[in-house]
Amino acid sequence: MIGLMAREEHRTATSTRIRTAQTRTTEAPTPTRPATRAWTTRLVVLGIVLTALNLRPAITSLGALLEEVRDGLGMSGSVAGLLTSVPPLCFALFGVMAPRLARRFGPGAVVCAGMAAITAGLFLRPYLGSTAGFLAASALALMGIALSNVLMPVIVKRWFPDRVGSMTGLYSMALALGTASAAAVTVPMTEALGGSWQTGLAVWAGLAALAVLPWIPFVRNRDADRERGRDGEHRPDGGAAPAASAQEKHARVEAPTLRITRSRTAWALAVYFGLQATGAYITMGWMAQIFRDAGVHAGTAGLLLAVTMVMGVPLAFVIPRLATRLPHQGPIVLALGVCGLVGYAGLYLAPVAGSWAWALLLGVSNCSFPLALTMVGMRARTSAGVAQLSGFAQSTGYLISIPGPLLVGVLYQHSGGWGLPIALMAGLMIPQMAVGVLAGRDRTVEDEAAR
Template sequence: MRCMGLTKDDRTLRKTSPAPRPPHDAVRGAGSGQRRAWLVLALILAALNLRPAISSLGPVLAEVRADLGMNGTVAGLLTSLPALCFGLFGFAAPRLARRFGPAAVVIAGLVALTVGLALRSLMPTTVPFLLTTTVALAGIAVGNVLMPVLVKRWFPDRIGTMTGVYAGVAALGAAVSAAMTVPLTGALGDSWRLGIGVWAVVTALALLPWLAARPSFRRAELRKGGAGGGEGEGEGRGAGGTGSAAAPPVPSLARSRTAWALAVFFGLQATAAYITLGWASQIFRDAGVGAGTAGLLLALVMGLGGPLGFVVPRVAARMRHQGPLVAVLGACGLVGYAGLWLAPASGAWVWAVFLGVANCAFPVALTMIGLRARSATGVARLSAFAQSVGYLICIPGPLVIGSLYEATGGWDVPLAVMAGLMAVQIAVGVVAGRDRRVEDGD
């Protein structure tokens, strides 16, 4: 018998079946807000620890070289090691994320970072020091690649804002470690080993909330339905997403002009950044600036990325073409290099400001990674491609600069090379900033 178009079985099923749950975006209340707060906190803590392993070394590089017996070429290799590790280990991040989930891989990366930082401070010779540094950098590599993916999945409507948050915090971490390593070394008995080893404690503390928040990460990942979930972007004209869950397949990135332009731009801005991280303190010290002041100058260079890192990605996300912004940042880098050549000591603080502004090419590159693909899957593949290829491109940079410095006995030739690379960075960044998507086959 039917009643109002329903059979008896239909009415029974309606009574016994649970009502469908509303989508997460429709859920309101303390639980939802608490999970979102955990996700934001997790990104901040991870970002805070993405740079101290590198930036803490520059201010005491002279002491490390003397103690371990490094020549200029090996020191150049040490400053190139981050790029090498980021390029090699970054390729593995998307595959690991598909198997274990991106949050679990980031947690494993933080563990590797903690262990590597702790062990390298104990190493008595160069080779073990390089090996344990590699372990730490491998942990950073997977975080570098997966942070844009987590932003795309957890905050698809806030790509520019959240990219700015973690890029700014990463810059803050670099600045604090650069500024504090020399004072910590002095306070800990003039031991550079303790001065750089203390950052392992900071990473270990940052790891604890990640472990505590794993259930929130699992719910967020299940809610997004895998690597392709959360495709909608809503922040600014450059955000090109449509909000549809059905995204076009991602073609081979090796055939994409947009992907290659972004990879080369990423590589050149990374070259400039790691040359600055590895050698800026030495440039200032060679000009007669004291070690402590040189560390503060490097901290200023890296620290400007903090406040600017919160703003620049939001500006970039609202631009249809990020080329003009890339050009402005590159011009600041050229001014900084010219100042280091003409008056490195008397204008040191001014040149540090210009170099700090130029370093904001990094959050712009991260923002463009999020904008040049339509889906989280596309962002994951583009992030791995652009960062891995880019870091491989930048490997020779710090090594070449170190070799030129030792061969010429000064900074004139290295600075000229750095300026030439910055000019190329501007040109290729304009191409990478075009309003294109890798799924469109361009």
């Protein structure tokens, strides 16, 4: 009897354990977690798009109204050239801080703070009433842009490691759309709002405020965001990449920081980034003025600048996808460079007669920016390597680009025309093409730094 009861108790306990295990399996939150991860992934995509839309309006909206701002604040041509040099200066100074801040707070939290800084800077700068105040508020907005510039490739590599080309294309396309929209809409919107350049510039703060919202959950969950970067890449199918073994994690933590300055590819990419940024910021800051001085109406000049920027919308999606399928990105570099040379030659010889053609060609040439971002993602193996390469290439590159817009302003003021500035822009395309071919070689900075 006792043995029978013991056997019955054993069967009961065993069945209870089986039912409990089945209940745990059935009630495990597997449906909830993928749904949560999928929702989070969609939020990241939305955040990437809205962030990219806000990375250039601070610059191109100013380019469209530069003459009005100069008159309103009493700027000379040299000071206006300094103003157009502020973006690369801020990108160089603040971009280098981005990887360290991302390690401490998480990249999502840093981008959220960057969008808030853009909002505050764009809203304040038109109303501070002095050149110094305008520059200070612009620097605040540009600080937010610099942090987000560096961290966008990191976020793409981390969340979409198997779709770097397509996601970089989406990000670059949204960036080009925001750039072109600000160039095209700022002048007519200013006129519709009463003709005040202050209102025409401040209205872009609203778009930046909207971009803060998708990143707020990542501020609250920044610890998990940091852990994702340490333990593995996020997979867009809702799962996480396989966790590394304890030995691999220890090795990863104890490994010394990548000596990025030992990599020739990193230096080539930094110089390429700097030279394409020089051309881009000269274009954004001065091209509308070049057309206006040639006799083009202010609204049409803004539209021409918008055409240059809007060319990046389709091409910024196509070029990164094409680049990831090629072992060497040199042919794309050369094709974009030739378009730039022809565009500058036309801008010098027939700025009015062929204005739309030159705007199109220079727009194609400016797609060196999404190509450079794609190469940043391709020239490093891990998100940590991409973060370090992105910070180095962008900070060094923007440092290289600082003198360009300022020099254009000085040459314009002292020569009384656009011949010398355009010759400078065309001349810079030659070294840009040379270092771009070197940066496009199929190798990684980890291998070069290890040697």
